[in-house]
Amino acid sequence: MAICCRPAPPKASPYHRASPLLAAVGLIGCLCAMPVSAALGANVVPEQARDTRQAREALFEQMMxxxxxxxxAFRYAALATRAGDLEAAIATLERMLIFAPGxxxxxxxxxxxxxxxxxxxxARSYLEGALAADNVPPEVIARVEPLLERIAARQSPTRSATTLTVGVRHQxxxxxxxxxxxxxLNDIDFLLDDSARRRAGASVFASGRFDYSRDLQSQGDRLESHLLAFATRHESLNEYDTLxxxxxxxxxxxxxxxxxxxxExxxxxxxxxxxxDGEPYLLAPGLxxxxxxxLDPRWHLFxxxxxxxxxxxxxxxxPNADERTGPxxxxSTRLEYRPSQRFSLYTGLAGERHQARADYFSHDQIELSxxxxxxxxxxxxxDASLWTLSAGLGYLDRRYDRPDPVFSRRDEQHNQETYAQLGLTTPVSDNTALLWQIDRRNVTSNYDLRDFSNTGVSLAVSVSF
Known part of the structure; x- marks a missing residue:
């Protein structure tokens, strides 16, 4: 006998707990990683010596x-910058102001x-100083003016930022x-229809985010607003197309x-x-x-x-989606450790209570990440731009209030999920980056139809302005 599974609702994303939109559509990734500004001093150190401790030590001895x-000094600063040690580069160049002021x-x-x-x-003080110098080369002016415009925008009482991302994904x-x-089901074995079994497929997706903030000029307070949008189109499984x-x-x-x-x-x-698939599915207002x-310069609590x-x-x-309606x-809590500007670790704990019209959809869940x-x-x-490697692991336990009579008359549904993701952000310019990702999700359930695994691979281009 053939049987098709009841479509599952969009799943909360374990990687972006603060974004209900991304949670709703199940977009997993490091899309929040932003492109890094291009760095200074390209090609001033031989390629074979770049980013090596020995080369820096040798240059340091020569400087002394x-x-x-x-x-x-410029060669050492460029090498330190490429290694991500911006403080050492700054200290070196500021020391040279003694010998070459202005x-x-x-x-x-x-x-x-x-x-x-x-x-x-x-940054503004030094860049304005560069423009005020005598006989400023045109190439210096060309680099300084765009940076001063960006700084003015960042220091304005009102700020806005937009990020657009498009990509492809295979699952x-x-x-x-x-x-x-x-x-x-209820102690009876059923033969699954092919449409209810695991089906692979490709999709294209696009997302956009607009952020606006206004400083209230009152001890750091500000007003904020955000707009997020996401759309995906599947190659063949159009019932999962999402907007x-x-x-x-x-x-x-x-x-x-x-x-x-x-x-804060x-x-x-x-x-x-x-x-x-073009039909209304969910509306969720919230607070x-x-x-x-x-906690200190390295430890941050959320x-x-x-x-x-x-x-x-x-x-x-x-036809029965409204059975899930409810509050x-x-x-959630999250602890971050940031020993340097280039490295950070986090751990998080979150709990949720979902109350539904049908008690077999009401459930509690707890998540560790x-x-x-x-x-x-x-x-x-x-160039000296920085790439970003991100990794995440998590475990989620979900327990339902009552047995679902379609599956079992005596046992409540109990799902245990593990997930992992690995992402890489590679900047290609000041405001553009490639986003690479692979992720794995495994769900073990006492309800056979809810037992599955999924591996996803995605590539996207992100532009911010």
Whole structure:
């Protein structure tokens, strides 16, 4: 006897807990990794010696012997920059100001380095100094003016940013179907129809994000709004084609006024809408709160909470979707360790309560995650841009309130999930990057139809402006 599984709802993404849109559409990835600005001083150190400790030590000894040699200083700073040690590069070039005050090239390189560190005021001071020097070369002006425009935009009371991403993805199990030919329902074995079993497929996707903030000029407080959109089109399984849109608006309050330095409280309202195969599927307004604080310069703590009322819409392919309608309450915590600008680790714990009209869809879940980011000098090419490698692992336990009579009259559904992802961001310019990713998801369930695994591979291009 043939049987088809009931379509599953979009799954919460374990990799972007703060984005309900990405959670709703199940987009897994490191799409938040941003391109890194191009670095200074290309091709000033032989390729075979670049990024090696021995080369830096040799140049350092030469600098100590010839402290006024500008060429040695520039070569050492370029090598330190390529190795990601921006502080060492800055210290070297600032020391050279003693011997060459007002040199346009020196001011330019220092401005670029401070820009990469995010120290906008220092960067602006040095870049303006480069323009004020005598006989400034045209190539220096061409580099300085765009940077000054970006700094002015960042220091403005109002800021906005847009990121657009397009890509392709292949999955081994698009429909989250089991691999077995037969399943057991209420102690009776059934033969699965091919449409209910694991089906591989390719898809194209596009996403966009617009962020806007306005500084209230009141001790660091600001208003924020965000708009996210996601669309995917599958090669053959069009019932999984997705269009999703989320908007949020709120305020971020600096808690320094309460003697809580480097701490912030964020509150916002949001609304999420999802279409599946062109038909309305989900509408979910919500309230969100977040608290972040720096325990010390290396350790950072994040706490979050959300409430959403999820309204599911019935359709031809999903005639019982409204049985999932109900509130969602979520709490999460995340601890990050950042020993340097190029490396970070995190671990997170999250819990959710889903209440549904049908009690066999009501459930509790708990999730444990860990991962990290590593930014390193590009192993190919002559520029000093940093590549970003990201990795994440997680475990999720989901327990339902009542047995689903379609599957079992006595046993509640219990799912255990593990997931892993590995991503690489490779900048190709100041505002463009390639995003590479592979991910794996395994779900073990006491309901045979909910037992599956899926491997995904994706490649995308991201542009920010």
């Amino acid at each position: 012997a010839n402290p006024a040699d500008l060429d040695l 040199l346009a090239r020196l001011q330019l390189e220092l401005g670029v380095l401070y820009y990469r560190l995010g120290a906008w005021q220092n 081994s199990n698009v429909n989250a179907g089991p691999g077995a030919r037969t399943v057991t 999703a849109l989320e908007a949020s608006a709120g305020a971020a309050l600096d808690l320094g006024r309460f003697e809580m330095d480097a701490s 409280l964020a509150l916002d309202v949001s609304a999420l809408g999802v279409l599946l 969100n709160a977040g608290f972040s604080t720096a 706490l979050g909470g959300e409430y959403r009322y999820q309204t599911y819409q019935n359709s031809t392919d999903r 969602l309450l979520g709490l 860990l991962g990290g980011l590593w930014r390193f000098a590009a192993p190919v090419g002559s």
